[in-house]
Amino acid sequence: MLSKLKMELGINAVNKMTQMFKDMKFSKEMHSDFDKNANNRVNGVEMSTIQVLTNGNWPIDEPTPCIIPPVMKELTVKFERFYNSKFNNRKLMWLSQFGTVEMSPLFTTRKGYQLIVNVFQATVLNLFNEKDSYTYQELSEKTQVPKARLDAGLIMMCKP
Numbered sequence: 001m002l003s004k005l006k007m008e009l010g011i012n013a014v015n016k017m018t019q020m021f022k023d024m025k026f027s028k029e030m031h032s033d034f035d036k037n038a039n040n041r042v043n044g045v046e047m048s049t050i051q052v053l054t055n056g057n058w059p060i061d062e063p064t065p066c067i068i069p070p071v072m073k074e075l076t077v078k079f080e081r082f083y084n085s086k087f088n089n090r091k092l093m094w095l096s097q098f099g100t101v102e103m104s105p106l107f108t109t110r111k112g113y114q115l116i117v118n119v120f121q122a123t124v125l126n127l128f129n130e131k132d133s134y135t136y137q138e139l140s141e142k143t144q145v146p147k148a149r150l151d152a153g154l155i156m157m158c159k160p
Contacts, residue, residue: 019054020053023057027053030083031049034079040075040078064095064096072101076094100118124143
């Protein structure tokens with residue numbers, strides 16, 4: 001089967017796919033090790049899934065700028081320390097545009113609400129823990145999210 005794929009797609013494509021499967025397996029192992037060997041919680045917040053992907057094998061864009069909330073930043077720093085303790089000469093690049101966040105909002109006394117948002121939306125929502133209202137300009141400046149991504153995230157949160 002593998003030889004047929006190599007003939008149809010070429011050896012480079014098959015090698016990339018093989019590396020992608022290795023990356024998925026490696027990511028599961030890294031996450032499991034991180035859960036076991038490090039305190040992966042900060043103020044009740046945890047990283048539930050981590051994907052460590054080999055650069056060049058995945059169709060990945062450049063990182064999108066975003067000033068993530070301090071609690072999320074602290075989690076990324078913890079994971080980086082953990083990762084660097086295992087691999088000295090590798091560099092992690094955080095791709096916020098591919099991340100999702102599960103949030104339990106506290107704006108109501110009813111329990112059970114769960115919001116699943118992207119990292120940019122979580123960053124904006126987190127700002128409302130500091131004050132009740134922001135202008136668009138303030139949100140843009142505080143998050144540093146590019147206009148197109150910020151607009152899309154805000155529109156999705158405002159639609160009924």
